[in-house]
Amino acid sequence: MARRVIEVVQCDACAAKGEEVPASDELRLGTDAWDLCGEHANRFAGWFRDLFEMPTEPEADEDEPGPDVQEDDEKSGHPTGPAPTVVITGSIPGYHPHDAADAVRSRGYVVVDEIGPDTSLIVCGDDPSAALVRAARKAATGCFDAATPGAFARAISAGRLPEGDELPSLKRKSTRLKESA
Numbered sequence: 462m463a464r465r466v467i468e469v470v471q472c473d474a475c476a477a478k479g480e481e482v483p484a485s486d487e488l489r490l491g492t493d494a495w496d497l498c499g500e501h502a503n504r505f506a507g508w509f510r511d512l513f514e515m516p517t518e519p520e521a522d523e524d525e526p527g528p529d530v531q532e533d534d535e536k537s538g539h540p541t542g543p544a545p546t547v548v549i550t551g552s553i554p555g556y557h558p559h560d561a562a563d564a565v566r567s568r569g570y571v572v573v574d575e576i577g578p579d580t581s582l583i584v585c586g587d588d589p590s591a592a593l594v595r596a597a598r599k600a601a602t603g604c605f606d607a608a609t610p611g612a613f614a615r616a617i618s619a620g621r622l623p624e625g626d627e628l629p630s631l632k633r634k635s636t637r638l639k640e641s642a
Contacts, residue, residue, distance in 0.1 A: 483498065498558070545581035547570045547572055551590070555611075587608045
């Protein structure tokens with residue numbers, strides 16, 4: 462009987478934190494390369510957009526349908542009508558990125574990667590993408606500050622994500638090289 466070895470490439474950024482998450486993207490810079498999960502690929506892309514001051518444009522995805530219509534269910538606490546779209550950025554205390562997205566989806570929201578005209582809310586954890594925060598500010602998108610430990614878990618338990626928080630202030634990252642004397 463022949464053996465077949467299946468290799469699963471892990472996200473380098475998650476592995477550095479001791480987590481095993483399958484990689485879905487590869488980042489190459491010169492001779493260096495990193496395998497990344499979707500969350501880390503989006504985070505690195507946001508950093509590069511920020512570094513090069515590139516606008517965040519929503520990408521049209523023909524395979525992804527528009528917002529679903531949810532059934533009216535007053536007991537569940539889930540949103541009714543067209544499903545609101547949500548962008549999650551930054552680290553949510555106590556949640557792996559995939560678990561945070563799954564928790565939001567379980568409450569009837571649609572999780573997207575970019576701020577668009579139909580985006581209802583941006584959920585900001587620790588160290589959110591400056592490009593996404595700027596796009597949310599420009600689009601007047603509501604904000605839920607999930608950086609406070611326990612805030613996200615309470616919102617998920619309640620079945621609704623609050624949207625009255627202010628967008629985080631952006632820290633300017635220095636990209637200038639220091640000159641040696």
